[in-house]
Amino acid sequence: MARTTALLGALGVMLLLTLGLSGCAPAAESTAQPTGSPSDEASAPTATAQPTLDPEGSAGDNLDFFDAVNEKVIADNPDALGMDFIDALVEAGFEKSAMEATEDYSTVGNRAESIQFSVRWKDKCLIGQNGEAVGGYHSVVMNMLDAGTCLVGNTRAIG
Structure with a gap:
């Protein structure tokens, strides 16, 4: 009981600090313009450019695109398995032979609490992880890794 009370007290302090610090953020500047202004068309909001694969770029340069592909997989299928991510990454232009994925199920047939998948990119690795256990x-x-791979441990065959 004392441990629960202490935990609740700590959470309360964190909440108060968060609320107190949020008031320290600078106010956003207004970008509103008077109606009828000659620059109305020029100031119209534009769509944010979607990330694209940059074959000449670094792994860091391609992380936003990697994320966009994987987030679409999850949006289309919240229960996506490893090959769902691999197939989408291949379709998006990543090299299949540079990919790894962990198993979707344990040796006793239970669904993995999280899965990992990766793409070797030059001397780096783009690594994704998904599952309820990891939020x-x-x-x-x-x-x-020194072995020339991205993921630690056993990985599944990528067909």
Whole structure:
């Protein structure tokens, strides 16, 4: 009981700090223009450019595109498995022979709590992870392992 009370107290302090610090953020500047202004058409909002694959770029340069592909997979199928990500990445232009993925199921047939998948890109790795156990989708650029792979441990065959 004392541990629960202490935990709730700590969470309350964190909430108060968060609320207090949010008031320290600078106010956003207004970009509103008077109606009838000659620059109305020029100031119309434009669509944000979608990331694209940059074959000459670094792994870091391609992380936004990697994320966009994987986030679309999840939006289309929240229960996506490893090959769903691999197939989408191949379709998006990443090289299949440079990919790895962990198993979707344990040796006793239980669904993995999270899966990882990667693409070797030059001397780096684009690594994605998805699953409820890790709070959803995450990605990172990491150095390749000494073995020339991206993921630690056993990975599945990528057909």
